[in-house]
Amino acid sequence: MHDPATPDPQSAPDHTPGSLPDGQDGAAGHEAAVELVEKVIAWYSRRMLAERRAGAAGETLSELAARRQACLEDRDRLEDADARETARLAALYAARLKDLESPAS
Template identity: 50%
Template structure:
């Protein structure tokens, strides 16, 4: 065993923070997949492309907000994105 100190993980709040990050990343991934599919279609719908890009941008901004969010904000973002992911997958 080494006497080397382990990395500092004091900024992590545990599972809730990681779950929120994972949920937001899943939404970003959904938008990326849909953008690729739309752009590859024979006649891409430019309005849909713009709507997908806007939705992805909002998710990316929320993902960045998670870096400094407190537990309450993290929970709010996680709940909102869990519902959003469900909605996106059902559409």
């Protein structure tokens, strides 16, 4: 079974170094990458709230919190990321968001 929090790198769009999704570059590409990461952070936050309300086990909440924390760290890393790293994170988070929002997740 595929873990939606770690999308298969082969399923992520293949971007050449320095290129960003949809031909974006510079500040627009950076903002798009940050927005993708923040959408994934929001997904984890909503899921944690739903799990808490449902009385989920502590380990489930801990796992969601750890995944959300990793997203927060990636968002912070985007502050100083070069174009290649920004493109990599944008592709990773686009794939992750797609997996998380799919009906099977």
